[in-house]
Each structure stands twice: as structure tokens, then as C-alpha cells.
Amino acid sequence: MQSYKNPKMDEIKSPHNKLNSNHRRAQSSNLCISIPQVGRHRSGSFGSSPKATNSSPYAKLASPKNLLNGTLPDFLRANNINKVNVSASLPSPLSNYVSTEPSSTAHSRRNSDLEGFYSITVNNASDIDMNNYPPEKAPEVENRNELMANRLSIPSQDNSCVPKRRVKTPEDNKTSDDALYKEYVLASQPNSVLTIKTLQLSGDDLNALKNRQPITNKIIDACMTIFKQKNHIMQTKNEIKHNVLISNTEFSQRIFHRKHGHSFHAKNNPFKYNVLLFPVSVDQSWTLLSVNLKDLLIEYYDPLQLFKHSNEIFVLIYKFLKQELKHHENREIEESPWRDFTYKKVSEKLIFTDKDSSVYILMNAYRISLGVKDSFSQFNVNEYRGFLHDLLLEYGKI
Numbered sequence: 177m178q179s180y181k182n183p184k185m186d187e188i189k190s191p192h193n194k195l196n197s198n199h200r201r202a203q204s205s206n207l208c209i210s211i212p213q214v215g216r217h218r219s220g221s222f223g224s225s226p227k228a229t230n231s232s233p234y235a236k237l238a239s240p241k242n243l244l245n246g247t248l249p250d251f252l253r254a255n256n257i258n259k260v261n262v263s264a265s266l267p268s269p270l271s272n273y274v275s276t277e278p279s280s281t282a283h284s285r286r287n288s289d290l291e292g293f294y295s296i297t298v299n300n301a302s303d304i305d306m307n308n309y310p311p312e313k314a315p316e317v318e319n320r321n322e323l324m325a326n327r328l329s330i331p332s333q334d335n336s337c338v339p340k341r342r343v344k345t346p347e348d349n350k351t352s353d354d355a356l357y358k359e360y361v362l363a364s365q366p367n368s369v370l371t372i373k374t375l376q377l378s379g380d381d382l383n384a385l386k387n388r389q390p391i392t393n394k395i396i397d398a399c400m401t402i403f404k405q406k407n408h409i410m411q412t413k414n415e416i417k418h419n420v421l422i423s424n425t426e427f428s429q430r431i432f433h434r435k436h437g438h439s440f441h442a443k444n445n446p447f448k449y450n451v452l453l454f455p456v457s458v459d460q461s462w463t464l465l466s467v468n469l470k471d472l473l474i475e476y477y478d479p480l481q482l483f484k485h486s487n488e489i490f491v492l493i494y495k496f497l498k499q500e501l502k503h504h505e506n507r508e509i510e511e512s513p514w515r516d517f518t519y520k521k522v523s524e525k526l527i528f529t530d531k532d533s534s535v536y537i538l539m540n541a542y543r544i545s546l547g548v549k550d551s552f553s554q555f556n557v558n559e560y561r562g563f564l565h566d567l568l569l570e571y572g573k574i
Contacts, residue, residue, distance in 0.1 A: 355569040362574075370572035372398045377568065386565045388558060390531040393425040396455055396462070399538050399564055400424065402571050403545040410546060418450035418470070420545045428454045431496050432489060445504035446497070447514075453541050454493070458484050461530045464537035465493060466544055472513070475520045479528035479536035483521050490519050532557050538564060 361368050362379035369376040375398045385391045400422045410416045421444060423431070430440055431454065446452055452467040464477040474493065476486055494517070498509040509515055528536050539560050542548065 355566065358569050358572065358574050368574060370568065370574060372568065372572045373401050375401065377572065382565060382568065385535075385561055385568075388531065388561060391534045395564075395568075396534055396538065397424045397426075398568055398572075400453070400455070400541060402567060403542055405571070407545045416547045418547070419448075420451045420453060421446055421449040422453040422541065422545070423455065425455055425457070428456055432456050432492050439499075441503045442500055446500050447505065451544060453544065455537055455541075456489060461533035462537045463489075463533070464540050465489060466540075467493060467497070467517075469514060472517050473520065474517050475522050477522045477537060477540050479524065479533040480530070481524060481527055486521060528557070535560050535564070 358370060359382075362370060362382060366379070369378055370382065371377075375394055377394055377398055381392050381395050383389075385395055404420060404422050407416070407420045411419055421442075427442070447469060450468065450470045452469065454465040454467070456463045456465050458478075461478075461480055463479070466473075466475040466477070468474070474490065476483065476489065478484075478486070494509075497514060501507050501509050501512060501514070535557055
């Protein structure tokens with residue numbers, strides 16, 4: 177496409193001032209003029225095109241009725257323009273239009289008065305020959321439904337008057353509550369961490385959960401922390417009646433793998449809660465111990481259904497309860513309502529692997545904490561991994 181410069185363009189003046197920056201654009205290699213069509217005022221009456229005086233060669237072009245009649249050819253011949261391209265399109269939400277009105281008036285009309293634009297591009301390789309005008313058939317305007325469907329799409333290269341919309345990236349939504357942005361940061365920045373209370377999770381920790389690998393103790397502790405928080409919120413709203421105290425992995429290790437002679441106590445009095453939950457590590461897998469102080473029921477969940485050391489675990493939890501009751505309330509467990517418990521080994525129809533055992537205990541802890549009645553075996557393990565992954569992103573902070 178060869179460039180064209182109108183020698184008379186420097187002499188054209190607006191009735192208010194010299195041509196604005198949009199008019200000066202016409203002096204470039206292509207003359208691109210955007211002329212607004214007739215629209216409606218907000219009052220409901222039909223509005224006119226932007227006002228212009230007879231001193232401006234753009235004045236008569238403001239009416240779309242005159243676009244393909246006599247006014248356009250007269251204007252182009254007067255400026256020694258032989259060939260043009262004419263197209264019609266709706267305005268992009270990002271575009272501005274050429275106006276000879278004062279700036280305040282043009283701004284108020286932009287969203288209410290305009291239905292579309294005629295875009296006129298002047299070059300030497302054109303579809304319309306002004307020496308043989310008008311043609312037998314005027315150029316057809318594109319279907320309006322098609323225009324409306326494409327109104328919010330990225331403009332094509334042919335529509336050079338409309339700026340192209342930049343495709344958004346996750347960095348455009350830098351909010352602490354955006355789970356997609358958090359996942360993007362963890363994946364793109366190796367040193368970034370997801371913080372839940374005092375716990376810090378790396379991208380590798382989350383990937384292990386998502387990709388069906390053995391998960392770390394920090395993931396277990398972070399999920400348990402969220403369960404406690406959700407239980408507290410639901411109890412405040414009277415959605416559930418039981419309150420839950422959940423041990424972290426380190427404290428459980430001290431209870432069930434402690435050496436003789438070491439004494440320790442829970443920070444909070446366990447007997448102020450209805451249910452106590454303990455993640456218990458056995459060999460290379462995880463199990464869950466649930467103590468219902470209200471119903472006097474101790475349940476042991478083993479995803480492998482092996483129940484190794486189950487009797488020893490029952491003995492150790494009873495010793496721990498006895499120790500804590502004496503420490504926090506100065507009472508003997510033999511003289512309390514908690515002297516007799518019922519012990520139960522929970523059976524499962526499905527047998528899980530070592531790497532999925534942690535997911536098994538987490539979902540049972542979630543079910544017990546929030547009063548969910550569904551059985552774990554009714555769902556897919558990968559679905560639970562994805563659920564826990566999304567839950568961590570929702571509650572964590574970057």
C-alpha cells in the first residue's frame with residue numbers, strides 16, 4: 177500500500193480550534209476517518225451527528241445518509257482523492273471517535289448517541305473508483321447481529337482505527353483472595369510460599385497433593401487448621417452443635433511415639449470439646465483416631481485395614497486423657513464420666529494405598545469436623561485431592 181498525503185489537510189480548521197489529535201492522524205500514510213452514525217439521546221429523541229460548520233470539509237460527511245450519495249464523492253474529488261475503501265462497523269468499547277464538538281459535549285454523547293462508525297481509509301489500492309462513481313451496487317453493510325456478536329472481540333487488523341485489546345494474564349488480577357493468581361505465583365516463583373496461620377506451604381507441597389503423591393506433614397497440618405476454622409464458623413452460626421479439637425502431626429507423634437519419662441500437656445483443655453482428632457503415623461501410612469467425649473466413643477480409622485498397633489494406640493490415648501484431666505481439672509479419670517469408653521475399628525469397603533492414606537484421614541477429619549454424612553468410599557480419591565488443593569488456595573495467603 178503506497179502512502180498518500182493530502183496537501184490541503186494542513187489548511188483545514190475546526191470551527192472551535194485547529195484539528196485535534198485525532199484529525200491530525202489523517203495526515204499519516206493512510207487517511208482514516210471515523211464518522212459516527214446517527215443514534216439516540218438518552219431522552220429518547222433522535223439525535224444528530226456531531227455539529228460542524230460549513231467551513232469544515234467534514235461537516236457534510238457527518239450524516240451517514242450522505243456517505244454514499246453525493247457528499248462523499250464531492251469531498252474526495254475536491255481533495256484530489258481518487259480511490260477509497262469504505263467499511264461500516266460498530267464501535268469498540270475501547271475506541272474514541274472523531275468529533276468537532278467541544279470535548280465536554282463529545283464525552284457525554286459517546287455512550288448514548290452512537291450506534292456505529294463509518295471507517296474511510298484512503299489509499300491507492302481501493303475497492304471504489306471515484307472516477308467511476310457511484311457503482312451499480314453500493315457496498316453491503318455487515319449483518320448487525322454479526323457486528324453485535326463481535327463487538328467485544330479483539331478487533332481485526334483491517335480495522336486500524338480501533339486499538340487492539342490486550343489479552344489478560346494472571347498478573348492482571350493481583351488480589352490476595354484470587355486462587356488462580358496464588359497458583360500462578362507458586363508455579364512461577366520457586367521461592368514463594370502459601371501461608372496458613374503459621375504454616376508455610378511451597379509449590380512442591382501443593383503439587384504433591386494435586387499429583388497423587390505422598391503429601392507432607394505440613395499439608396496435613398494446614399488442612400486440619402482449616403477444618404478447625406470452618407468448624408468454629410459453623411458452630412457460631414449454629415449450623416453444628418459439636419466443637420472439635422484437632423491435634424497437629426507433631427503433637428500426635430509425641431503422644432503415640434513418645435519415650436518414657438517425657439511429660440507434656442495440651443495448651444487447651446481437651447475436655448472442653450466434644451470431639452478430639454489425632455492423625456497417627458503407622459509405619460509408612462497415616463491413620464486417624466477420633467475421640468468423642470460426649471458419646472464416650474473412640475474410633476480408629478485405618479485406610480489399609482491392617483489396624484497395626486491398634487490396641488497400643490487405644491491404651492496410649494487413654495493415658496493421655498487421664499493425664500490431661502488431672503492437669504487441667506485436677507480430677508481422676510476413674511471418678512469421671514470418661515472412665516469407660518467404647519473402642520471401635522472402622523471398617524472400609526475399599527482399601528487405600530500408602531500414598532493415599534493421608535488423603536483418607538483428611539477427608540474423614542473433614543467429614544467429622546463439619547458433620548458431613550457421606551462416606552469416603554463413595555468418592556474418587558483424585559476428587560478429594562483436588563478439593564483439598566482448592567481449599568488450601570482459598571484459605572491461604574501469598
